[in-house]
Each structure stands twice: as structure tokens, then as C-alpha cells.
Amino acid sequence: MDAGGYDAELRRHDEVLRRAWGIRPHDHVLDIGCGTGQTTRQAARAAQAGSALGVDVSAPAIERARELARTEGLGNVAFEHADAQAHRFPDQHFDLAISRFGTMFFADPVAAFANVRRALRPAGRLVMMVWQSHERNEWDVAIHRSLAGPEGPVAVPAGPDPFSLADPPTVKQILGAAGLTDITFTDVHEPVYYGPGVPAALDWVRGFTSTSETLKRLDPAAAARAVGRLRETLSAHLGDDGVRFDSRAWIITARRG
Template sequence: MVDRGNRVGPDSNSVFDYDAELRRYRQRLSDAIDVAPEDNVLDIGCGAGQTTRDAARIAIRGSALGVDASSVMVAHARRFGAADGLHNVRFEQADAQVHPFPPAHFTVGISRFGTMFFADPVQAFTNIGRALLPGARLVQLVWQDGSRQEWVAAIHRALVGGAPPAPAAGDGAFSLADPATVDGVLTTAGFTDVRVTDVSEPVYYGADPDAAVDAVPVLHMASDLLAQLDADETERALERLRMVMAAHSTTDGVWFDSRAWLVTARRSRT
């Protein structure tokens, strides 16, 4: 099932602002996709639909479909799409691992950190591949290992006072952190010409330390840790978190270093 894996819940009204967090990666993905006016684009794990709408604005003689497991995010995406007056964009609540997409329909598949949470990645990418025309491109961003994410270490250390444990192999947001794993999954799923490129951009957590502290508890990473603390411990943990956010605060907001892989591939022509 495709889900971001770090909301309070798939239908929670408290939703982390991924578009703000990932704003520096927006252009990286857009440049790599290189959407054409005639393209039909499939956006996997689209969240609130920013990347889908970006594609639709360029694919003026084509279309863009965004899918996400969260009904709340899809509702946001539909509202934003309507507000933008885009008539060639659609959003569906769907599990991309099993959803019956129209076969061989899409000319481009894209994802901004939306493909790391499949229960069966090979099945998921095989299903996505069936929806793509032979030779169509798949372009996605996925996180590198958690040990390379400043935000992971800083938030964990602030909330529990120690470094985070090494993630289990294939775990959650970092399940595609190993380029060899990515290559193996995509090749088995029927993709060719797999390329994995190192990219690094800071991620945004709020306009100021207070806003960042308010935003972080929505993340599963933080809410799971806070759930283990009593009221006094929680207060102290949030104060430590505020100090960390203050240390990363700039005139342009609160930022943390991050590293990702830009993964490109093509659906096999056979």
C-alpha cells in the first residue's frame, strides 16, 4: 500500500505539509521528468497533488493522474486542482500496488518520495509498469539511508536524548535507500536502464522554531517517540526540540540537510 508512512493516520485531519518540507526537491524532480505537452502522467503517492498539478500545467494536450492511499490527501489535491482551474488533472484514492490502472496508457510515471512504503515492491512496480507505455520513463525521488538525514538524527536526539537506531533492512521511508535494492526491484518488475543519482537538498520544517515544533509531532517518527513519554518527559522533550529548531533557524525558516536518490528507469519494450 502506498502511504507516506509518517502521518498520524491515513485519514487524520492533522497532515504534515510535505509540499513545504520538500520545496527544494520540487525543481529537481521537475527537471528530471521533462514533461512534454502531449504526455499522460501518472503520479504515485501524490499527496496533496503539487507534483501532479505541476505536470498537468505542462501536459496541456495530455493529462495527469495523481494517486494516494490517503483520502484526506486526495481531498486536498482535488480542492487545489479545482482552485487552479486545471481541467486535465485527476486524483484518485488508490493503492498503486494493486489498483487497476488502464494498461499501457501513461507516457511518464513520477513520484516524489511516494514509493517507499509498498508491502511488496516488486508487485507494486510491476503493476505500475503495466500502466506505462513500453519505453515510458519512470522518475522518482526516494530517501537515502536514515544515517544520512540530518533531520532524522536531530529530531530523534531531541525527543529521546540519543541517536536513532539503525533502520531495519527494507524499513519504511528508507526501504529503497540501497541502490542495489532499487536496481533489483525495478529490473525484476520489468524496467530497464535503471539509473540512481545522488541528490542533496535541505528540507524545511517551518517559518520559525515554534512553527517547526508544532509541525513535527504530526510525523509518525515523532508521535511514536512521544507516545512513550509521560507528561513531564514530553514537556522536556519538546523544549529540547525547540532548541534544536532554533539552532537550525535561518532568515528563510528552519532547515535540515537531507540526501536522496533520483531514480530513473524505462518500462521494457518487450
């Protein structure tokens, strides 16, 4: 898949998330970890008389987001290359903060969510989607098993944890410490889409940081065997509409206290 592959991967999740936003025409929306801005542009179209601001730590993603917004002729959307953990947002400006899998990688999550809280108006809302635990996500389990194979478990490279907000009690503690209240969790059970066929899906999965770093740690012969097992796993998940894996996520909502 191309640069838009992440949006295609999460199409079914997007449909659920958009319903949870509940954006009103005059809302001002902050999109955290917006990537190339699909969710930000969706929010801007819903907030016709308001605005949407997308922020991300990836400068190339932000440049692409700006290009796409210009192409679509959206005048009420903006993007900033920024870290939501530390960026000085205008105080009490946003009615709603949203995120699609963009809040799991903060070095200091309490500080990050406290910063987002300051940017929300009184009673402003946070609506974010995060992954549930590793073992509840078939895509991650299957990839790990394929990479390990008969050689046994492989060392998982240290790095950002996509499942850092999977545990509801932990999340409640983090958000509560950040000054957010009325915290709720909604189970989202939708598949992820990895491409129309096995070659595209293999390219996509090999582009995952965890996959590429793991393969680099293996000797060439072991890496080739791991890729072969991965190809077989993807083939087993190929259906009429492409390669799909089961996944579980949370939609977490909260309000400024």
C-alpha cells in the first residue's frame, strides 16, 4: 500500500470513531498525532463553522497533510509540526480533542494529557482510540509468531509501546492525574486491512518499525525464513476483499474537570 495505507488499514475503525466524536458545526477540534491528516480533515468538514488543528511529530507527515488539505480546498483546517506533550496550545480554546492511535507514545503521559486538558474549554471533551492489549490483537500476535518461528521468541526491539494505554485502570489513573474526569471505555472490534493481496500486505508489514528492526537482528538465513513464515501467515488471512486481521481497540472518552 502507498502512503495512504494507514488510512486504508483503519477504515473500519474510522467509521466507529467518527460517530463517537459528535462534532458540532461550530466546534474547534484538536487532532493529536494526526499523521497525514485524514482525521483532521474529516473533523474540519464536520465543524463547518469551526476549525480543526492537526499536530504530529513527523514533519513529512505534516507537509503531506497540508498538501492534501489544499487539494481538498479546506479553509478551516491547519497543521503544526509539534509534540502535543509540550506544545503551547492556546488555553481553553478547543471544544474537542481527538486522536486515532496517536496518544500511546508519550514519554510522560500525565504531562501530555494535562497539556491537552489546558487546551480544552470547560467541559471540553477528549475522544481517542487506542489499542487494547497485545494478546487481544491478532495482527500483532500473528506477526510476532511468524518472526519467531521454531527458533523461539525473538527479542522485541525496545521502543514506543503501541499498547501502553490498553489497561483501563492504568488509563484512568493517568487521565485522572491529568485533571480529566468522566472517563469511559467502549470496545471496538473491527478488522485491520493490510492490502489487496499478499505482496502488498508483506510490504506493508515489513515497513512496521518492530518488524524491520527484528529482521535486522536476525542473520540473513533466519531473516529469510521469518519473511517466508510471514508471507504464509498473510496468505492464510487473504479473503475476497484483501488481507485482514482481527483487532481490538478502545474508544476512550473524558472531559476537562
